[in-house]
Each structure stands twice: as C-alpha cells, then as structure tokens.
Amino acid sequence: MVKRLTCILLVLASSASYACDAPPPARSDIDANSYYSDKHHSVIDPALRARNIANTKPIEDFLSQVARDANGQGDAACALTWLSSWAEQKAMLGKMSSEQAYYVRKWTLGGMALSYARIQQQATPSQRALIEGWFKALADATIAHSDAKQGGRNNHYYWEGLAVTAVGGVTGEARYLDWGRKVLYHALGQMEADGALPAEMERAGKALHYQVYAATPLALMASILDVHDARLDTLVAFTVASSADPSGIAKRTGFEQEPVGSREVTVAYNRHEGKPPTVGKALWQPRLGGSLDVPNPLEHLK
Template sequence: MVKRLTLMISLALAGASAMAACEAPPPARIDIDANSYYSDAHHSVIDPVLRARNIANTKPIEDFLAQVAKDANAGGDAACALSWLTSWGEQKAMLGKLSSEQAYYVRKWTLGGLALNYARVQAQATPAQRTVIDGWFRTLADATMAHSDAKKGGRNNHYYWEGLAVTSVGGVTGDKRYLDWGRKVLEHALGQMAEDGSLPAEMERAGKALHYQVFAATPLVFIASILDVHDPRLDTLVAFTVASSADPSGIARRTGFEQEPVGSREVTMVYNRHEGKAPPPRGKALWQPRMGGSLDVPNPLEHLK
C-alpha cells in the first residue's frame, strides 16, 4: 500500500513538473489584423512594405501555431500543446473582428493547422480539454463556412484551404457536417480543373501561376486523404502539378511569364501515401505547421493505402 502511494505521488509530481516546464500560453488573439501585400492586378508582385506590415501584425498567431506544432509532433510535449490549445479555446481566439479578407485567410490557415496538429495529440487530451478545444474548433469552422458561403465570385486556392480547415475539424470532432462541406469543396475544385490538370484560377497568377498551382493542389490532396476519396481527376491534377514543378516551361508559355521554381513534395508526400505509391525522393525534412507539422510522418487523419 505504501509503495503504491509512493508511486502515485511520484507520478503526480512528474506530471506537475512536466506542466511547469510548459511556457505559459500567450494571451489569445481575439481580433485579426492582416493586409494584402500584392501590388499588381494578377496578385503576383509583392510590395515589401505591405508584406512586412502583414508579417508583423500576424506574427503572434503564426508563433502560436508554430509552438503548438512543435509540441504536438515527435520530440515535443503533447501536454503543452493541449494546454495552449485549451487556453486559446477558452478565450475564443480568432472570433473577434477580422480587418480584411487577408485576415480571413490567416484564420482558416491557422484553424487547419491547429486541427491537424491537435489530431496528433487528441488521444492524450482530458475530457475537459476535448470539450473546450472541440467546441472552439466547431465555432471557428462554422464561421469559416459562413464567410466562405457568403462570398461571391470565383473560387480559388483560398476555398480549398477553407475546405482543408473545415475537413480537419470534421476529422477530429467526428462531425459529418464538416466532412460533407469539405467533400463539396473537393468536388468543386476538381470540377473547375482543366482537362490537363491545371487550375484555371491559379493560371491567372502571372509569374506565380506555378506557385499557386502547387499551393492549391496541396490542401486538395490532404482533403482527399482525410475523406479517403480516390478520383482519377485528382490523379490528373497531381500529375500536372508534379510535371510542371519539374519543368515550368509549359506554364511559362501559357502565361507569358517566367515561373518561380517551386517544389511539389508537399503534394506528393500526402498523395502518394493515400494512393499507396512510393514516397517522393528523399530531401530536406518537410515541416509545415499549417499542415500538422512534420509531413514526413503521417497525420492520424490521413487514410493510408
């Protein structure tokens, strides 16, 4: 009995020590102040002054996501990640005033990243933490869908990233409503795609057309994996994206602009796992907080073949 009591005390002290090792979460950002930073009609030329202003204003949110990702992945501290998520969830972070369309972009990228990182540590959350975090994510997903559905005009990569954010919330909460909305986004994107696999809205981005083709394909392959969707149109999309990344000359001729070189491993890493294909050639470790941290390690929400 004494030994058992001693063990219980030791475990409790160890847990308290681990909690003490976590840095206190920063005050939640309720409002989001962000601004667009392109200076041309194609949204392809960056204004460095506007870009710097946007980075400075959104840094607290980006830093929060980066730290959660660090703690949620291998070598981090799951208890710290959950503590930070609970803190911002209790304060209803990112549910205040959003200054611009760019602010909505920041919110959906952050929501998707937080949900995907949460998926890695969700099993270690207490019931109370799950109630707070899941409820916060649902509210953010509802706000994301409401804003997206109210928008008029064309749908481009931003719609697809909204789809990933909402689908990821569906994955961690088990709420079919969010999964169905993500399925609608994926279907819409594949319906927009040209026969060769290019995405017309992204081809309008002048010298950044290749960049945005890759940027748009990335959330789509992740949505497909979470929903376990296999679609030959997605195969065409990925094939075009990978080939264009290796040789941008086709897009350059199409757009009349030389293309910035962009790799496609973020696309193929997730896509190949879902389709049971060999992983892409090894290279620098892929780390993207907006996609759950380490892309080299499958996310619990992915369906692997």
C-alpha cells in the same frame, strides 16, 4: 544516499525540461493586410508584407509552437494547455480586418486541427470538449464567410475546405466532412482537362507557385476523406510535371515561373494511393499540422 539524491535530481531535471511556457494572450481580432501590388497578385510590396508579418506574428508563433509540441519536439500536454487556453478565450472569433485576416484564420484553424489530431487521445474529456467546441465555432465562422462570398473560387477556398475537413476529422461531425467534400469536388470540377487550375494560371509569374499551393490542401483533403478520383490523379501529375519543367506554364501564361518543388502535394497523395514516397528533405509546415513526412492520424493510408 548519494545515489538516491542523484536519481531525484535527474527526475527534477527531466521534469524541468518539459515545463510548459505560459500560453500567450489569446487574439480575438485579426489584423492582416494584402501585400501584392499588381492586378495578378504576383508582385509583393515589401513594406506591406512586412506590416502583415508583424501584425500576424503572435498567431503564427502560437500555431508553430503548438505544432512543435504536438509533433514530439516538446510535450503534448503543453500543446493541449495552449489550445485549451485560446479555446476558453474564444480566440479568433472577433473582428477580421480584411480578407487577408480571414485567410490567416482558416490557415491557423487547419493547422491547429491537424496538430491536435496527433495528440487528441492524450486530451482529458474537459480539454476535448473545450478545444473541439472552439474548433467547431471557428469552422462554422469559416463556412459562413466562405458561403457568403461571391465570385471565383481559388486556392483560398481549398484551404478553407481543408480546415473544415480537419475539424470534421477530429470531431466526427459529418456536416464538416460533407462541406469539405463539396469543396474538393468543386475544385476538381474547375480543373482543366490537363490538370491546370484556371484561377491559379491567372497569377502571372506565380502561376506555378499557386498551382502547387492550391493542389496541396486538395491532396490532403482527399486522403482525409478517403476520396480516390481520376481527376485528382491528373491534377497531381500536372503539378509534379510542371514543377519539374515550368516551361509549359511559362508558355501558357506568358511569364517566366518561379521554381517551386511539389513534394508538399505528393507526400500525402502517395501515401493515400499506395505509391512509393518521394525522396527529399524533411517537410515541415505548421499550417499542415507540422511534419508532413509523418502520416497524420486523419489520413487514410493504402
């Protein structure tokens, strides 16, 4: 009797440890603001940044929790419940207060789709229909906004491409994969012969930072789309070399560069190209689906 009671208590304790928190209220509108104070968008205004962080925190927290649950730090069922809740409420399909708000939406969409890819097989048919239908609505909104914009294409275009590509990966819709492929080839076509991305080189003291930030979604997109291209090899080589020695970009831009690592670029690229993994501390980024060191199911591994 005592043994049986102990077993029951252990089962109850185990079940309680995986109890899901109730999903937070969905955010239909996104209120976000730019926080750079100079023409190069390289100097941060602390007050503006603090306001932006406060206003977008509910969305960032939602994405972070979904990533944790989808990556095995919680219960996959909780991630699916949270995604279904926001899908049912058509989250992030309302008013966007600024360009920064559109940035937040595409980063969140990409991260959600990449996290969802890890747990998609555990979703019920009704959850799949609801979540994937919402992702497609968000991808359509992202494409519409992106295609309507005029002017140069920079890292934001590439992150839009990753978000839409990830939606294509989890839904199997070729039109999203095709749009992502268009973005990838456009980026490689913009690249200078040595691998530098011109728009990112205009970011003064943050040029290296944004070279890395722009190359990251491109490398992951290439793996998802199974694209092998010598120009991408050049892009990655330049980014890695510049991260190790920023003096070339400093000379090119006339500004000393903030140091930044390049493993976020190489981790998926190396898997796709069959190269040895780079050694370093574990990488975690909810906007990239959580753990970068564990291959995403959408990646093509060599």
